[in-house]
Amino acid sequence: MDETRNVKIQVKGVSKVFGKNPKSALELRDQGLKRPEILEKTGQTLGLSNISFDVYEGELLVIMGLSGSGKSTLIRCLNRLIDISDGDIIIDDEHIPSLSVKELLECRRRHFSMVFQNFALFPHKTVLQNAQFGLEIRGIAPAERDKTAREALTQVGLDGWEDAYPNQLSGGMQQRVGLARALANDASVLLMDEAFSALDPLIRKEMQEELLQLQSRMQKTTVFITHDLDEALNIGDRIVLLKDGEVVQIGTPEQILTQPADDYVRRFIEGVDRSRILTAESAMRPVRTTARNGDGPRTALHRMRENSVDSIYVTDRDRHLQGLLEAEEASRAVDAGADTISDYLTQDFRTVTRDEPLQNLFAMFSEKSFPIAVVDDEKRLLGVVVKGAVLDELARAGDQ
Amino acid sequence: MEIQSIPLGDWIEGGLTWLTTEYSVVTRAISRVTQTGIEGLNAGLMWLPVWGLLALVALLCWKAASPRLAIGAAAGMALIWNLGLWDPMIETLTLVVIATLVAVVIAIPVGILAALSNRLYRVIMPVLDFMQTMPAFVYLIPAIPFFGIGSVSAIFATVIFSMPPAIRFTTLGIRQVPVELIEAADAYGANRRQKLIKVQLPLSLPTVMAGINQTIMLALSMVVIAAMIGADGLGSEVWRAIQRLRPGDGFEAGIAVVILAMILDRLTQSLTKSRR
Numbered sequence: 001m002d003e004t005r006n007v008k009i010q011v012k013g014v015s016k017v018f019g020k021n022p023k024s025a026l027e028l029r030d031q032g033l034k035r036p037e038i039l040e041k042t043g044q045t046l047g048l049s050n051i052s053f054d055v056y057e058g059e060l061l062v063i064m065g066l067s068g069s070g071k072s073t074l075i076r077c078l079n080r081l082i083d084i085s086d087g088d089i090i091i092d093d094e095h096i097p098s099l100s101v102k103e104l105l106e107c108r109r110r111h112f113s114m115v116f117q118n119f120a121l122f123p124h125k126t127v128l129q130n131a132q133f134g135l136e137i138r139g140i141a142p143a144e145r146d147k148t149a150r151e152a153l154t155q156v157g158l159d160g161w162e163d164a165y166p167n168q169l170s171g172g173m174q175q176r177v178g179l180a181r182a183l184a185n186d187a188s189v190l191l192m193d194e195a196f197s198a199l200d201p202l203i204r205k206e207m208q209e210e211l212l213q214l215q216s217r218m219q220k221t222t223v224f225i226t227h228d229l230d231e232a233l234n235i236g237d238r239i240v241l242l243k244d245g246e247v248v249q250i251g252t253p254e255q256i257l258t259q260p261a262d263d264y265v266r267r268f269i270e271g272v273d274r275s276r277i278l279t280a281e282s283a284m285r286p287v288r289t290t291a292r293n294g295d296g297p298r299t300a301l302h303r304m305r306e307n308s309v310d311s312i313y314v315t316d317r318d319r320h321l322q323g324l325l326e327a328e329e330a331s332r333a334v335d336a337g338a339d340t341i342s343d344y345l346t347q348d349f350r351t352v353t354r355d356e357p358l359q360n361l362f363a364m365f366s367e368k369s370f371p372i373a374v375v376d377d378e379k380r381l382l383g384v385v386v387k388g389a390v391l392d393e394l395a396r397a398g399d400q
Numbered sequence: 401m402e403i404q405s406i407p408l409g410d411w412i413e414g415g416l417t418w419l420t421t422e423y424s425v426v427t428r429a430i431s432r433v434t435q436t437g438i439e440g441l442n443a444g445l446m447w448l449p450v451w452g453l454l455a456l457v458a459l460l461c462w463k464a465a466s467p468r469l470a471i472g473a474a475a476g477m478a479l480i481w482n483l484g485l486w487d488p489m490i491e492t493l494t495l496v497v498i499a500t501l502v503a504v505v506i507a508i509p510v511g512i513l514a515a516l517s518n519r520l521y522r523v524i525m526p527v528l529d530f531m532q533t534m535p536a537f538v539y540l541i542p543a544i545p546f547f548g549i550g551s552v553s554a555i556f557a558t559v560i561f562s563m564p565p566a567i568r569f570t571t572l573g574i575r576q577v578p579v580e581l582i583e584a585a586d587a588y589g590a591n592r593r594q595k596l597i598k599v600q601l602p603l604s605l606p607t608v609m610a611g612i613n614q615t616i617m618l619a620l621s622m623v624v625i626a627a628m629i630g631a632d633g634l635g636s637e638v639w640r641a642i643q644r645l646r647p648g649d650g651f652e653a654g655i656a657v658v659i660l661a662m663i664l665d666r667l668t669q670s671l672t673k674s675r676r
Contacts, residue, residue: 081586109589120584124602134588136598185588 008189008221009055009078014087016073016245019044022085035244047073048245050087055189058219060211062232065242071225074242075193078223079112080104091189109138113182117194119174121166127153127177128162134185145184152184153177155214172203183214190222197226208235229268233257233391241265253391258362280361281354283393284374284383290315293322293342297333300325300341311370313381314345321373321381324349351375354382361390420545427546434498434552441494450481457663465670469663476659485634485656492633492660495551495623499558500616507563507615508608511570512596521571528564536561536622540629554626562618569611573604609672616664624657634660 017025025044028037035046048070055061065071076082078089080096089096091111099107113134121130129136131152135145153162156176166174175195182190196204212235215222226232232239233253241248241256249261260266289307291300291314304312310327323345333344350364351373364372371384420427445453454477462470480489514521539560543553577600585595601608627635634653641650 079587081583105589105591107589108587112587112589114584114587116580116584118580120578120580122581122584122599122603133584133598137585137588137590137594191587 005059006057007054008057008091009223010088010090011051011053011055011078012088012090014051014074014077014084014089015049016047016070016077016082017044017085018047026086046245048077048084051242051245051247052087053240053247053250055221055223057221059237060215060222060224060235062224062226062236062239063242064226064229064232064236064239066227068244069227069242070245071227071242072193073245075191075223075225078189078191079108079114109134109187111188112191113185113187113189114191114193115175115178115182115195117197119166119171119178119198121174121177121181123166125165126162127158127164127166127169127180130166130177131180131184133181134187138185148186149180149184152180155183156180156210171199172207175199175207179211183218188221190220192222192224194225194227196231197228204231211235241268254362254365258359279354279358280352280356280372280374280385281382283358283361283385283389284354285386285389286383287313287381290319290381291325291341292316293345294340297330297338297341297344301327301330301334304330313373313384314341315381319380321351321375321379323347324370324373349373351379352385353377358390358393361385365390416542416545431547431552434547434555437498438494438551438555441497442491445490445494446487450486454478454481461663461667464667469666469670473663473667476663480656480659483652483656485637485653488632488634488637488653489656489660492620492623492635492657495554495558495626495631495633496616496619496660496664499555499562499619499623500612502555503559503563503615503619504566504612506559507566507611508570511567511608511611512574512601514567515571515574515600516592516596524567524571528567531560532564536625537628540626544629549630551631553629554623554631557626557629558619558622561622562615565614565618566608566611569614570604570608573607573611574600576607577603606672609668613665613668613672616668617661620657620661620664 015022015026015029019025019042021042021044025038025042025046028041029046029049033041038044038046051074053061063071063074073082077084078091078096080089080099084097087097091107094103094107094111096104096107122133125133128146128149131149132145135148140148150162153159156179158173158176158180161169161173166177169177175198178195182192196207199207208231214220215235224235233256236253238250238252239256240250241261243264249256249265251259256265257269260269289303289309289312291303291312293314293316295314300312300314304310304327312325314322314325316322322342324347325341325345329344329346330341333341338344349370349372352361352364352375354374354376356374361372365387371386373384374382376382448456454474457477458470458474461473477489480486510524514524536557539557540553543556547553547556581599581603582595585599590598623631623633624635624638627633627639630636634657637653638650638657641647641653
């Protein structure tokens with residue numbers, strides 16, 4: 001992971017025991033006992049065991065696990081709706097477990113907005129009043145919170161619904177209100193607890209897309225809980241995989257798919273991992289523009305600019321792939337007064353055939369950022385695969 | 401050998417005597433304030449001409465509920481006037497209004513506290529059971545040494561008898577607020593006061609109103625019984641009819657009570673329902 005990014009939240013060795021004597025349970029845990037044995041011996045449930053991870057500023061971190069994995073407990077530990085039994089959680093410089101009640105309220109108001117699985121909208125308040133809730137709690141003046149809340153409602157596409165009551169809205173729209181309530185609050189971290197799980201699949205997909213768009217605009221640090229791997233792969237910058245209250249793997253969607261940490265993860269991703277069947281062809285896009293090896297550098301540059309790309313594949317008349325021309329090289333060719341680009345091509349890119357398993361493509365992307373060229377047996381260029389398309393294809397396959 | 405009976409009654413009497421002598425200043429002050437309230441409200445309602453109050457009640461019924469209730473209420477009140485029971489009806493209404501006000505003012509804060517504190521809840525619920533199952537007449541007896549014969553004693557007994565549902569429903573209403581809404585309020589950093597005012601109270605309002613409705617109904621029934629200790633109103637008409645063995649008069653007054661009860665009940669119920 002990129003080392004230069006700022007860490008927003010540090011979760012350090014967090015454990016949570018549900019019961020009256022957490023110490024005894026944690027001691028047994030340290031002796032190597034697992035959840036069921038601890039429950040049997042102490043009557044207490046080990047909800048979370050020694051969880052550590054960082055949340056980077058501006059990233060969308062997905063915490064994923066099946067029910068009982070402790071993911072809902074974990075997200076509630078972040079803003080201390082649930083007190084932890086051991087470990088530390090640090091946001092910026094604040095140690096959340098050691099805050100006083102008053103400091104905790106202040107910390108929640110400043111740092112955390114939350115979106116809930118079943119929306120948790122206030123039925124006696126209008127959409128606008130719901131969206132204002134966080135600001136109202138913080139004591140913002142009515143005129144200002146009205147303005148901010150209206151802006152948030154616009155962002156989630158609920159213009160004109162300000163005076164409706166939650167029970168007049170569909171599930172998807174209710175969750176938009178929930179999202180608006182969180183956005184209006186402008187806290188530094190957005191917590192989303194299975195926020196889309198209660199929605200039907202189409203609306204859910206739509207909300208995921210909108211969240212990604214919002215995310216690209218606002219770069220809000222987001223912790224998103226889900227039990228759905230497709231959703232995790234689709235929206236997560238990184239994924240923390242939980243099982244029985246323990247972290248199984250932390251990584252980017254690619255890492256989870258290509259380097260599963262253990263059999264559990266492997267079994268887990270099998271449901272989604274259609275990449276064994278999916279091939280390069282399914283993720284392939286037609287090439288928007290190519291150059292001929294006889295073209296002049298200015299022509300090639302022009303085409304790159306037209307299509308907003310910084311490299312272009314070069315073929316001969318019969319579309320046999322000759323090489324790749326980068327924009328910098330093309331400029332050099334112009335400066336050198338070269339007639340054709342044929343001397344400035346690079347072969348430093350990857351080609352695959354159309355039946356190459358999609359899974360293998362991940363590794364190739366980590367080496368080079370160029371699109372991967374898909375060619376037939378005679379090295380004719382059929383299309384290209386870009387990084388996003390691979391994930392997109394996997395997620396789509398998971399939906400079907 | 402004879403087993404001595406426990407002198408429970410003596411103890412209670414001793415305690416009451418002690419209270420009345422020690423706190424006579426307090427009880428006399430309460431008595432004076434309440435008496436003034438009763439007389440003031442009575443005078444106010446009597447000052448209004450019959451048709452004036454009738455129109456006022458009809459209008460209120462129309463606005464809060466339906467034209468049907470307005471017509472029914474007007475007809476019922478006209479019947480009461482026709483039977484010559486207008487003044488006793490006003491006296492009864494006054495007692496109900498004041499007793500309900502006092503009961504609600506005490507009950508709602510107590511109900512809120514009992515909802516928020518489990519310990520208080522465990523203390524208060526048996527007390528409420530006691531208050532509700534004790535035969536209503538019994539409250540009349542200690543009222544007399546405290547406040548003497550008359551309307552103030554009636555109010556005292558009525559408040560005690562009619563308060564429990566308002567407390568219970570307030571507690572229930574607040575405890576029924578869905579936990580996820582409480583969690584949402586917590587997540588956004590609401591403190592206890594904000595949670596109560598912005599979330600718990602508004603959401604429990606329909607239940608609280610149902611409790612107040614119950615309190616009004618109980619107050620009405622108690623105010624009638626309180627005629628036994630000299631409270632004015634429709635109850636004393638009934639009481640007189642019993643003593644003179646005149647069933648006709650008794651039923652006339654009884655029907656007036658029923659009419660008053662129905663108007664109050666429908667009116668407060670519609671206030672409950674019209675809330676979102």
